[in-house]
Amino acid sequence: MASMTSLTNDLSTAEQITTADPTTTPLAANGWKADTQPVGHDVIIVGGGAGGIGLAASLLRREPALQITIIEPSEKHYYQPAWTLVGVGQFNPDNTVKPTPNLIPATVNWxxxxxxxxxxxxxxxxxxxxxxxxxxxxxxxxxxxLDWGGIEGLEETLGSNGVTSNYRFDLAPYTWSLVQKLESGRAIFTQPGMPIKCAGAPQKALYLSCSYWESKGVLSKISVDFDNAGGVLFGVAAFVPALMRYIARYKVNLTVNSNLVAVDGAAGKAWFAVKDGDGQISRVEKSFDFLHVVPPQVPHDVIKASRLGNADGWVEVDQKTLQHVRYPAIFGLGDGCSAPNAKTVAAVRKQIVVVAENLLATRKKLAPVTEYDGYGACPLTVEIGKIVLAEFGYGGKLMPTFPLDPTVPRRSAWILKKSVLPAIYWYLMLKGREWLARPRKV
Incomplete structure (x- = not known):
């Protein structure tokens, strides 16, 4: 996504673990010590998700002879933005996954x-x-x-007892199964505290499910709750009125400052830590027939334990150049870096260009030449067939690609998300083709 790149990270890049906790690996546990003769590389990219593969392709388009190594354990690569559509029967899950080796550029060492x-x-x-x-x-x-263990009892019941999440490839089809079967009862949708992959993704599951129930004439028989750990419905104020109209249309019981802390799937109960206006927190119990959970999201342990991370554990980069603030030979991008942008694939698409150009400049002993403006995008699927295309940068500045009111739900934005953006992801972004992804020069 980037500019028109709304290749949103509904759910960002591939959900693979490219790092591990050195205190829990078998090698460390057995007292094994690393080889003292390191292998030399020109450029190493840790992570073979959207950012890693897209950056490798973009670098090679600029310098085809560059020697690049990607470190990535997963053999599968996922297009996560479509999982919200899978969760309401609007996208084939098989079309959201491809073999990793098929996507890594041929000259890159994996x-x-x-x-x-x-x-x-x-x-x-x-x-x-x-x-x-x-x-x-x-x-x-x-x-x-994704910190599934951060919610008591969640891991034991995920994928059963009506508890699901579109944040996992294997669970999004279960979401769709539950949505189809529910004709009455209570449906709860949750959102954890920031930062998370695409702040609008938890709401997308809510709106799409309600839209389906509305079309089947059963919405009036379903009590729908949205428990948001944040203090506002959406972080960019310009889009809140449009979203609130859908909250009213679907008769959603919206509770802010309400964070899911425990689940008992077999009993059909969930508990929330709810903060009132005085900052006092109480524990509230709710029964449910359907529970869509978005887990807490945290930095990888290996980054938190390293000197690369900031106080919160995110790779500490300059928010404009994406160069590490202490180590000039290092750059960061994507969901794991400290830049205060929305964590979306759209953001990654523009960050790739910034890192590619600034990395090559520094290799020539030059200052960074390109700046990232914080662009991110979140196609808010407010109903089946219509989307509010939210595009914004640092400070919530609106950055629409098209000369249209971005707060208006549009059929064209739905077509863009469902049919155009997946192709842009697979055949442009991951191939180093930077259509509408050019950031500004310094």
Whole structure:
């Protein structure tokens, strides 16, 4: 997504673990010590999701002879933005996944391992097989971690007892099964505290499900709750009135400052920590027949334990150049970096160009030449067939690609998301073709 790139990260890049906790790996547990002779590389990219593969392709289009290594353990790559559509029967889940080796550029060296430790002072890192690798430049594109265990009882009941989430490939079809079967009762949708992949994604599941129930004439028999841990419905104020009209249309019981903390799927009960106007927190119990959960989302442990992360554990980069603030040979992009933008694929699409141009400039001993403006996009699927195409940058500045009122739900935006953006992702973004992704020069 980027500009027209609304290749939204409804749910960002591929959900693969490209890093591991060095204190829990078998090698560390057995007291194994890494080889003292590191393998040399020119450019290492940690992470083979949208950011990692897209960046490799963009770098090679600029310098075809560049030697690039991608570190990525997963053999499957997912287009997560479509999972919200899978959850309401509007997209084939098989079309959201492709083999990783089919997407990595042919001249790129692929190491099918995880990074377990970083040593930026010595320009090297250690992999899960114990090998040590030295680099001239490092790009960290590891994404974030979905903390399913952060909600008591959730992992034990996910995928059963009416508890589901569109944030997992295997569960989005279960969401659709539940939506079709529910004709009465109570449906609860949750949103955790920020940051998360695409802040609008939890609402998309809500609106699309309600739209389906409305079309089947059963919405009036279903009590719908949306429990949002944040203090507002959406972080960019310009889009809130349009969204509130749909909250009213679907008769949704909206509760802000309400965070899901525990689930008992077999009993059909969920508990929320609800903060009142005085900051006092109470525990509220709710019964449910359908529960769509969005898990808390946190940095990977290996970044938090390294010198690459900030106080919160995100890769600490300059928000404009995306260069690491302490290690000039390192850049970060995607959901795992500290830039205060919306964590969407649209953001990654523009970040790729910024990192590619600034990395090559620094290799020539030049200052960064391109700036990232915080662009992100979130196609808000307010009903089946219509979308509010939210595009914005740092500070909530509206950045629409098209000369239309971006707060108006449109059929054209639905066609864009469902039919055009997946093709842009697979055949442009991951191939280094930067259509409508050009950021501004410094």
């Amino acid at each position: 190491l099918k391992h995880s990074a377990i430790a970083f040593d930026p002072e010595n320009n090297q890192l250690t992999l899960s097989d114990g090998s040590v690798h030295r680099y001239k430049n490092l790009i960290v594109a590891v994404g974030l971690k």
